[in-house]
Amino acid sequence: MEKQAGLSPQNQKFTRSAARNKFKPYVVFILVLTMLCYLQFWQPSCRTARAQAPLKTYRDGNFTWTDCGSGLTCSTFEVPVDWHNSDSPRFKLALIRLKATKKVSKGALFVNPGGPGGSGVDFIKRAGDVVSKMVDGHYDIIGFDPRGVGDSNTIRCFEDGIESKKFMANRPQALGYGDNVANFAAVQEAFASQCIRKNKDFLPYVSTASVARDLDALREAFGEDVTNYIGFSYGTFIGAVYVNMFPDRVGRFMVDGCLDPSLYSGENLKLVASSLIHTDDGIDAMGSACEAAGPEKCALARKSNNSLSGDSYVASTIRKFVNNLIEKPLLATNQPVISVVTELDVSGFLFSSTYKAALWPRFAEAIDEAIRTGRGDAIVDASMQRDTDLCPLVEPYLAAQSPIMCLDGHHDEHQNLTSWMQGVDEAINVSSTAGRIMGTSMMRCLYWNVKASERYTGPWNRTTKNKVLIVGATGDPVTPVENAARLEELMEGNGVFHKHYGWGHCSLGQPSQCTLQVIKKYFVDGELPPKGSNCPFEYNPFDPPVAFSEGEVSYDDIARAAYAIKPF
Numbered sequence: 001m002e003k004q005a006g007l008s009p010q011n012q013k014f015t016r017s018a019a020r021n022k023f024k025p026y027v028v029f030i031l032v033l034t035m036l037c038y039l040q041f042w043q044p045s046c047r048t049a050r051a052q053a054p055l056k057t058y059r060d061g062n063f064t065w066t067d068c069g070s071g072l073t074c075s076t077f078e079v080p081v082d083w084h085n086s087d088s089p090r091f092k093l094a095l096i097r098l099k100a101t102k103k104v105s106k107g108a109l110f111v112n113p114g115g116p117g118g119s120g121v122d123f124i125k126r127a128g129d130v131v132s133k134m135v136d137g138h139y140d141i142i143g144f145d146p147r148g149v150g151d152s153n154t155i156r157c158f159e160d161g162i163e164s165k166k167f168m169a170n171r172p173q174a175l176g177y178g179d180n181v182a183n184f185a186a187v188q189e190a191f192a193s194q195c196i197r198k199n200k201d202f203l204p205y206v207s208t209a210s211v212a213r214d215l216d217a218l219r220e221a222f223g224e225d226v227t228n229y230i231g232f233s234y235g236t237f238i239g240a241v242y243v244n245m246f247p248d249r250v251g252r253f254m255v256d257g258c259l260d261p262s263l264y265s266g267e268n269l270k271l272v273a274s275s276l277i278h279t280d281d282g283i284d285a286m287g288s289a290c291e292a293a294g295p296e297k298c299a300l301a302r303k304s305n306n307s308l309s310g311d312s313y314v315a316s317t318i319r320k321f322v323n324n325l326i327e328k329p330l331l332a333t334n335q336p337v338i339s340v341v342t343e344l345d346v347s348g349f350l351f352s353s354t355y356k357a358a359l360w361p362r363f364a365e366a367i368d369e370a371i372r373t374g375r376g377d378a379i380v381d382a383s384m385q386r387d388t389d390l391c392p393l394v395e396p397y398l399a400a401q402s403p404i405m406c407l408d409g410h411h412d413e414h415q416n417l418t419s420w421m422q423g424v425d426e427a428i429n430v431s432s433t434a435g436r437i438m439g440t441s442m443m444r445c446l447y448w449n450v451k452a453s454e455r456y457t458g459p460w461n462r463t464t465k466n467k468v469l470i471v472g473a474t475g476d477p478v479t480p481v482e483n484a485a486r487l488e489e490l491m492e493g494n495g496v497f498h499k500h501y502g503w504g505h506c507s508l509g510q511p512s513q514c515t516l517q518v519i520k521k522y523f524v525d526g527e528l529p530p531k532g533s534n535c536p537f538e539y540n541p542f543d544p545p546v547a548f549s550e551g552e553v554s555y556d557d558i559a560r561a562a563y564a565i566k567p568f
């Protein structure tokens with residue numbers, strides 16, 4: 001761990017009052033894919049930000065809770081910006097709670113949906129009931145916005161939405177095929193400089209090691225001896241850090257959609273390349289599932305070809321379509337403002353569709369229509385965000401992910417643009433669809449000259465009080481199943497890896513009743529699956545089960561939770 005000089009306590013700008021947060025943060029879906037086209041998965045949270053007067057508040061233990069709709073209560077919790085300085089100013093973390101439905105609660109279950117930059121409060125608003133059903137109502141589900149994220153002293157790189165829009169206008173978040181690298185890099189440098197200028201006093205303090213300390217402080221404030229936790233995606237890194245920093249405090253603890261903590265805390269571009277080893281498999285799988293389902297279920301399956309045996313054609317149709325856009329982008333003319341659909345847009349749409357098997361039919365339909373009409377409207381309708389005027393400040397999620405990722409990892413082996421772009425080429429070799437998108441959108445780290453006050457880079461094998469449930473999905477496009485196996489290995493007997501056969505990100509990308517049962521048994525009965533545990537594919541994504549249910553959890557529930565999970 002590294003430790004840096006403390007921070008002057010006079011600096012009071014960290015605890016901002018609610019009144020200063022003029023705009024509710026509009027949280028953006030994508031980590032690496034911050035192109036506007038992904039925003040469709042988000043109902044603008046500003047819309048729900050209208051005053052719900054009069055607010056009811058009550059005191060419970062160490063917290064004052066306020067009704068925040070749908071049976072949820074919200075609170076805040078103060079932590080020192082610098083855990084190693086007793087005079088430190090405070091961060092105010094945003095909390096949300098969904099109480100156990102069983103009469104006797106087994107205690108708090110903390111949830112992180114990933115990112116970095118993902119809001120736990122927002123996730124619980126959208127899918128807290130699903131998490132609660134997954135554990136049969138036995139826990140109080142607690143979402144928290146990690147420091148720097150969401151409502152927890154969000155890193156704001158711009159003064160307001162107007163400034164933010166002015167900066168972002170017409171600037172893609174990833175480099176398109178053949179685009180000018182120097183121009184793109186300059187924008188990344190400008191973005192990093194802008195964020196650093198605005199937030200330099202507290203940027204060193206948002207690394208995951210500090211988040212783990214916050215989580216332990218929350219445990220204590222909730223009066224719990226151990227921490228029960230579910231972390232998806234990047235949340236698995238918070239989990240890995242926590243269980244190794246506080247091994248005696250590990251309760252029922254699940255990580256799903258795992259990062260390999262040694263890679264995530266290492267070289268940025270190695271992380272990118274190692275993350276994408278199954279992304280392109282997902283496209284092939286989408287193709288074969290489409291062919292198997294046939295034209296009635298998947299628009300890209302052709303009647304004539306469906307009867308032929310063997311030869312796959314849908315995946316190659318998709319790839320050819322995307323490649324053709326390099327030479328000839330499409331216009332979407334049935335839009336209020338005519339827009340252009342480029343190879344970058346569709347690659348991003350494709351990449352994001354590999355995250356959730358439930359999206360495959362819609363993706364196939366949009367591509368099929370684009371091929372038939374030669375216009376991009378179906379793609380725009382399915383993937384693009386229309387109007388962000390309701391929520392003018394779009395930057396928090398986007399802005400919060402860079403500092404955290406760039407601080408947690410490093411780019412020692414790629415210290416200049418030429419070298420960075422060589423690293424991107426290696427990532428493109430791993431995934432032609434996502435390598436350039438992810439590698440170039442992370443380019444900000446090259447210019448992020450902030451050093452973490454504290455980094456946790458191992459060891460990963462501390463002896464934990466309870467064993468961790470490690471879940472990995474075989475077809476995961478960004479956190480490959482190999483990471484989960486590796487984490488089990490790194491943890492040397494302190495975790496058990498459950499292999500989930502499914503496409504999409506985390507075990508929620510293509511759920512199975514079998515895996516949901518494993519999760520429930522672990523959280524409700526404390527029963528770990530045996531070593532080598534696995535659950536098979538249960539359905540074709542183009543033909544999802546109508547009556548899927550495990551206990552009270554339905555197929556639609558899981559799809560809703562999957563939408564709310566962050567990509568990393």
Ligand SMILES: *[C@@H]1O[C@H](CO)[C@@H](O)[C@H](O)[C@H]1NC(C)=O
Nearest residue numbers: 060061062220221222223224
């Ligand atoms: C309040 O927090 C303290 C420590 O910060 C803890 O010991 C105590 O159990 C908490 N009280 C409740 C009711 O949770």
Ligand SMILES: *[C@@H]1O[C@H](CO)[C@@H](O)[C@H](O)[C@H]1NC(C)=O
Nearest residue numbers: 302303304305308311312313
């Ligand atoms: C059927 O698949 C073959 C390749 O296997 C392809 O050449 C042909 O164009 C396809 N036909 C239709 C109607 O899509």
Ligand SMILES: *[C@@H]1O[C@H](CO)[C@@H](O)[C@H](O)[C@H]1NC(C)=O
Nearest residue numbers: 412413414415416417418419
């Ligand atoms: C760029 O960085 C690489 C390694 O990161 C180094 O080998 C190379 O000399 C650097 N090039 C320049 C122009 O500094």
Ligand SMILES: *[C@@H]1O[C@H](CO)[C@@H](O)[C@H](O)[C@H]1NC(C)=O
Nearest residue numbers: 422423424425426427428429
């Ligand atoms: C990409 O893969 C090709 C073929 O395997 C190889 O020749 C090339 O060196 C690789 N490029 C990079 C940058 O790794």
Ligand SMILES: *[C@@H]1O[C@H](CO)[C@@H](O)[C@H](O)[C@H]1NC(C)=O
Nearest residue numbers: 459460461462463490491492
């Ligand atoms: C953890 O791994 C390190 C390095 O491999 C080793 O020296 C140490 O003994 C291990 N610790 C435990 C608790 O097994």
